[in-house]
Amino acid sequence: MSKPALPYKARDVVLPGDAACPGCPIPIAWKVLSAVFGDKMILVIPASCSSVVVGMYPGNSLKASVIHVPFASAAAVASGVAEALEKRGVSDVQVIAWAGDGGTADIGMASLSGAAERNHNFIYIMYDNEAYMNTGIQRSSSTPRGAWTTTTPILGKGEEKKDVARIMIAHGVPYVATASIGYVHDFYSKLVRASKIKGFKFISLHAPCPVGWRFDPRYTVRVARLAVETGLWILYEYYDGRIHLSGPSRPLLDPSKRKPVEEYLKLQGRFKNVDEKMVKSIQEYVENNWEWVKRHM
Amino acid sequence: MRVVVEPSRYKIPLARPSIGVAGKTGSWRLERPIVDNNACTRCFLCEIHCPVNVIRVEPETGVSINYDYCKGCGLCADVCPVGAIKMVPEE
Numbered sequence: 395m396s397k398p399a400l401p402y403k404a405r406d407v408v409l410p411g412d413a414a415c416p417g418c419p420i421p422i423a424w425k426v427l428s429a430v431f432g433d434k435m436i437l438v439i440p441a442s443c444s445s446v447v448v449g450m451y452p453g454n455s456l457k458a459s460v461i462h463v464p465f466a467s468a469a470a471v472a473s474g475v476a477e478a479l480e481k482r483g484v485s486d487v488q489v490i491a492w493a494g495d496g497g498t499a500d501i502g503m504a505s506l507s508g509a510a511e512r513n514h515n516f517i518y519i520m521y522d523n524e525a526y527m528n529t530g531i532q533r534s535s536s537t538p539r540g541a542w543t544t545t546t547p548i549l550g551k552g553e554e555k556k557d558v559a560r561i562m563i564a565h566g567v568p569y570v571a572t573a574s575i576g577y578v579h580d581f582y583s584k585l586v587r588a589s590k591i592k593g594f595k596f597i598s599l600h601a602p603c604p605v606g607w608r609f610d611p612r613y614t615v616r617v618a619r620l621a622v623e624t625g626l627w628i629l630y631e632y633y634d635g636r637i638h639l640s641g642p643s644r645p646l647l648d649p650s651k652r653k654p655v656e657e658y659l660k661l662q663g664r665f666k667n668v669d670e671k672m673v674k675s676i677q678e679y680v681e682n683n684w685e686w687v688k689r690h691m
Numbered sequence: 692m693r694v695v696v697e698p699s700r701y702k703i704p705l706a707r708p709s710i711g712v713a714g715k716t717g718s719w720r721l722e723r724p725i726v727d728n729n730a731c732t733r734c735f736l737c738e739i740h741c742p743v744n745v746i747r748v749e750p751e752t753g754v755s756i757n758y759d760y761c762k763g764c765g766l767c768a769d770v771c772p773v774g775a776i777k778m779v780p781e782e
């Protein structure tokens with residue numbers, strides 16, 4: 395019997411002793427990337443927690459190539475690297491733009507849109523910890539409604555979370571998916587599928603951050619799974635013009651199978667101050683999201 | 692005028708893969724994961740999820756943890772389906 399890629403292929407690339415906080419979702423995701431691509435990947439990383447996690451020159455916590463780039467440029471740099479590899483006939487190295495929600499949903503949106511429209515051959519992964527964590531938990535357009543951040547300190551964020559996956563679907567790119575740190579095997583198979591498709595691929599990866607979301611670091615995976623189990627974070631792939639629900643989310647088409655959103659909210663200090671009215675409207679947000687998904691299946 | 696660049700005079704500032712870019716992160720630990728290898732079913736979930744990549748599960752010998760770098764987050768104990776990992780306070 396051959397050995398499964400997870401964990402065996404994830405052993406060598408992510409090196410111990412990086413600068414991530416205990417319980418950080420970022421290196422968990424990198425282990426999954428390495429299980430698929432080994433050291434044959436080039437990560438293009440704009441300013442974010444990830445830039446810090448890999449450590450300072452002359453060290454690098456990843457046994458893979460990393461290009462540190464300024465904000466807003468990740469998708470543009472990755473486009474260039476992907477084209478250069480193609481010109482040189484290198485076909486066994488995966489280019490991955492790896493950016494936070496701030497660096498994607500806000501600051502990197504223009505270059506992301508450009509790369510998608512030109513359909514460059516790389517995978518863009520937005521790891522979504524739902525705020526600007528590296529600079530001290532400021533709200534981003536991807537912060538969910540009701541969440542405390544240092545820039546929404548009293549009432550929590552008033553606006554709805556921006557759905558970047560939908561924006562990318564509207565670009566007509568060949569592959570868009572949502573994934574979660576709580577479902578590493580699902581994330582793994584999405585990366586495998588994405589790597590076989592030529593052109594622009596986008597993955598939105600839900601990545602609970604214990605520091606910014608105010609929960610015990612041991613619960614990173616538990617919180618990620620609850621987001622899916624409550625139906626707040628829907629796991630799907632979009633290709634061939636329609637949504638394909640992923641395994642963990644499939645039973646939740648039936649609303650009675652979804653856990654109440656409170657179970658997700660109550661584990662996190664950032665939702666400590668939400669009142670009943672807010673909980674109700676977050677529940678409505680879940681129902682509306684599912685209606686949208688159903689219409690596109 | 693043609694400028695001749697001598698390659699040997701330039702160092703490219705390339706960072707190299709290294710263990711412990713943030714030092715021996717085991718010193719951050721407040722709690723230590725202790726594994727009961729008799730209870731362990733070798734499901735690999737703790738190894739797959741450890742953010743520091745310091746857990747190794749071997750079918751014969753069971754689970755081992757590199758405490759030089761384990762940050763004591765407790766995530767392995769939370770994902771273990773049979774409760775084979777306990778977090779105990781560091782001395």
Ligand SMILES: Cc1ncc(C[n+]2csc(CCOP(=O)(O)OP(=O)(O)O)c2C)c(N)n1
Binds near residue numbers: 441442498523528
């Ligand atoms: C042009 C520019 N503006 C601001 C910053 C400061 N900065 C560094 S990381 C960061 C937050 C990034 O947030 P996000 O993309 O969500 O990644 P996270 O830190 O949450 O992982 C900011 C604002 C910068 N480095 N460059």
Ligand code: SF4
Binds near residue numbers: 414415417418523527
């Ligand atoms: S703040 Fe959150 S995302 Fe950033 S390194 Fe710490 S745990 Fe990871």
Ligand code: SF4
Binds near residue numbers: 744746760761
């Ligand atoms: S406590 Fe955290 S860092 Fe230590 S072995 Fe468990 S998961 Fe890894």
Ligand code: SF4
Binds near residue numbers: 731734748754773
């Ligand atoms: S998660 Fe628990 S049962 Fe599974 S390998 Fe680790 S210690 Fe053993």
Ligand SMILES: [Mg+2]
Binds near residue numbers: 494495524525527
């Ligand atoms: Mg962020």
